[in-house]
Amino acid sequence: MFYLEEIKNRAQENAFIELPVRLYKDCPYWIRPLDQDIRNVFDPEKNPCFKHGECVRWLLKDEKGTYVGRVAAFVNRKTCGLDKYTVGQMGFFECIDDQEAAFQLFDCCRKWLETKGMEAMEGPVNFGERIEWWGLLADGFDRCPNYAMPYTHSYYVKFFEEYGFRDFFKQYTYRTKLEMESLAPVVVWKADRLLKNPDYSVYTYREIGKRKAIDSLLEVYNKAWNLEVHGVDGITREQVEAIYKSLRPIVDKDLIYFAYYKEQPIGFFLMFPEINQTVRHLNGKMNLWGVLKFIYCRHIRKIDVALGQLFGVVPEFQGKGVEAAMIKRFCEKIVEKNSHYKYLEMNWVGDFNPQMMHLMEYLSATADKTHVTYRKLFREDIEFVRSADK
Numbered sequence: 001m002f003y004l005e006e007i008k009n010r011a012q013e014n015a016f017i018e019l020p021v022r023l024y025k026d027c028p029y030w031i032r033p034l035d036q037d038i039r040n041v042f043d044p045e046k047n048p049c050f051k052h053g054e055c056v057r058w059l060l061k062d063e064k065g066t067y068v069g070r071v072a073a074f075v076n077r078k079t080c081g082l083d084k085y086t087v088g089q090m091g092f093f094e095c096i097d098d099q100e101a102a103f104q105l106f107d108c109c110r111k112w113l114e115t116k117g118m119e120a121m122e123g124p125v126n127f128g129e130r131i132e133w134w135g136l137l138a139d140g141f142d143r144c145p146n147y148a149m150p151y152t153h154s155y156y157v158k159f160f161e162e163y164g165f166r167d168f169f170k171q172y173t174y175r176t177k178l179e180m181e182s183l184a185p186v187v188v189w190k191a192d193r194l195l196k197n198p199d200y201s202v203y204t205y206r207e208i209g210k211r212k213a214i215d216s217l218l219e220v221y222n223k224a225w226n227l228e229v230h231g232v233d234g235i236t237r238e239q240v241e242a243i244y245k246s247l248r249p250i251v252d253k254d255l256i257y258f259a260y261y262k263e264q265p266i267g268f269f270l271m272f273p274e275i276n277q278t279v280r281h282l283n284g285k286m287n288l289w290g291v292l293k294f295i296y297c298r299h300i301r302k303i304d305v306a307l308g309q310l311f312g313v314v315p316e317f318q319g320k321g322v323e324a325a326m327i328k329r330f331c332e333k334i335v336e337k338n339s340h341y342k343y344l345e346m347n348w349v350g351d352f353n354p355q356m357m358h359l360m361e362y363l364s365a366t367a368d369k370t371h372v373t374y375r376k377l378f379r380e381d382i383e384f385v386r387s388a389d390k
Contacts (some may be wrong), residue, residue, distance in 0.1 A: 002068065002101050004108055006056040013039070015059055016070050017284070020094050023153070029144050030151045031276050035284040038092075039146060041127055042072070048239065052077045052346055054116075055127050057092070058108055060101055069095035069102070073109040074127040077118045085382050087375070088118035091125045091133060093156070098187035109379065120377045122168065123160075124150070129378045131309055131348055135171050135371025136160060143369055146173060146347050147276045150371070157372075164372035169352040169387040178334050178344050183327070184362040191320035191328035200322075201260045202329045206253035214240050216258045216265035224312040226283070241268075249276050255306055255335055259313070269315040269326040274305035274345065302340040308345055311356065323359055339382040354387035 009012060017035050024030035042049040042057065055074035062068050072092045080086050090109040095102045113121050126133035132148040138157055145151035176182050194200050205213050214237065221235050244251075252273055259267035313322045334341055346365060349356050360367075377384055 001063050003061045003105050004104065005061065007059060012059060013042075015067050016057060016092075019059070019067050019070050021284075023094055023096065024151075025151075027151075031144055031280040032282075032284045033148070034279060034282065034286055035196055036286060041092075041133070047128050049074070049076055053127070056112055058105065058106055060095070062101075069093075069105050071095075071105040071109055072127065073112050073121070074111065075118065075270055076127070079120065083120075085119040085377070085379075086117055087120045087122050088113035088116060089127070090121050090123035090126050091127065093124045094152075095156070095159070097153070097155050099159060099162070103163055105219075106159075106163050106376075110376070114378060115220045119183045119377055119379060119382065122373060122375050123165070124152075125373060134348070135373050136168070138370045138372045139339070139367075140173070140369030144276060144280070145369075146345060147272075147274060147279065149173075149347065154224075160374050163376065165376045167386065168373050168375040171371045171373065172349045172351070172357070172360075172367040173371075174346040174349055174360045174363070174365035175367040175368040176344050176360075176363045178331065178339075178341055180331055180335055182364040183331060184364070187324045187362045188328060189326035194321035194325045196383075199262050200325065201263075202325050203258055203260070204254050204329075204333070205251070205256035205258070208258060211243070213256065213258065214244065216260075217268055217270075219265050220258075220268050220312050220314055223314040247272065252306075255330075256338070257330055259317075259322045259326055259338065261317065266317045267326060268310070269308065269323075269330065270310040271306045271308045271330075271344075273303040273341075274307040275303065277303045277305065304340055304342040306334075306341045306344050307347055308344060318355070324362075327359075327363065350387070 005012060007016060017038055019268065020030070021032060026223065042055065053074060053076040055072055057072040058070065059067050060069035070092065071090060071094075073088065073089050073090045080088060090106075090113075093105060095105060109121060109123075125135050133150055136156055137145075137150060137152045141154050175373040191226075195202070208216070217240055218235065218237060250272055252271075255271035257269040257274070259264055311323065333339075344363070344365070346360060349360060351357070375384070
């Protein structure tokens with residue numbers, strides 16, 4: 001017998017954060033996220049999704065009063081109606097290896113979402129941007145997670161699929177060694193051909209500065225993605241400024257690239273140091289001691305992985321070699337500086353994006369981890385169609 005508690009107070013919030021510590025205590029690959037990163041998702045003052053959405057969290061107790069599971073459910077009013085049916089979301093699922101407990105957590109999400117008019121639920125996902133806390137780990141259990149991405153127990157896959165969740169799309173994390181020899185000849189050829197045209201140029205964040213970088217990111221992002229096609233909401237200057245402020249301690253200005261055509265921004269390639277190599281030593285706490293540890297690990301021990309988080313090219317310039325030009329420039333700079341970065345990992349390459357998957361082949365990159373985004377339909381008369389088949 002298990003008992004649900006809706007989270008209403010700080011003690012329950014702490015239990016929500018601490019539960020995975022116990023569930024993964026014997027797993028050498030799990031890295032405890034920063035507590036504040038999780039708290040911020042559920043803080044209306046920090047998460048802009050609360051302006052057009054709502055969420056609820058639960059904990060699950062056994063008969064002895066021990067917490068054995070957790071989950072969150074949320075509705076994003078800007079994106080829930082993009083399909084022919086309404087889709088709510090669930091995420092931050094953690095549970096002991098007990099199907100009854102898992103299904104009770106799924107059931108409470110479904111019931112709450114149905115009261116909000118939802119006809120399906122998607123998960124496990126984030127109440128926020130896709131590049132964080134998105135998907136269920138399905139392959140790569142012998143690898144450490146990337147920063148702000150979930151590492152989940154392998155038995156969770158069985159829970160989701162036996163409950164009736166179906167694979168909506170897969171996200172791959174690719175990995176390659178950072179050396180010029182990793183680039184396929186066609187990448188070098190495309191990049192050189194493009195950059196022989198003086199109308200095209202590629203610059204680092206360091207070379208153009210904060211203001212131009214933010215202006216360029218805004219313009220490219222809002223042209224490269226749109227709500228109807230990608231299910232991704234546009235981004236505002238306020239959001240970019242807030243993201244910059246939060247990421248400023250980890251930004252490496254030589255890992256962020258922008259492409260231009262006649263001085264108009266047409267693409268960007270955002271990478272960051274893979275700070276989970278540092279976060280793993282902090283036990284979730286970015287207090288004074290945590291900050292000192294972070295500085296030591298970040299600057300003295302050196303992070304050897306650059307994590308590619310976001311790659312965007314405006315539609316009319318896709319397929320012209322812009323992607324190749326940014327990648328080649330990046331590799332040249334890494335080799336030129338004899339950088340401490342030895343590997344590139346590309347996070348969040350969806351199976352609905354064959355162009356990006358093809359680009360990974362050009363980098364001699366292989367899929368290192370797989371996450372799955374599932375959907376559970378609430379009605380039998382709704383036709384299930386995978387994202388890649390739309």
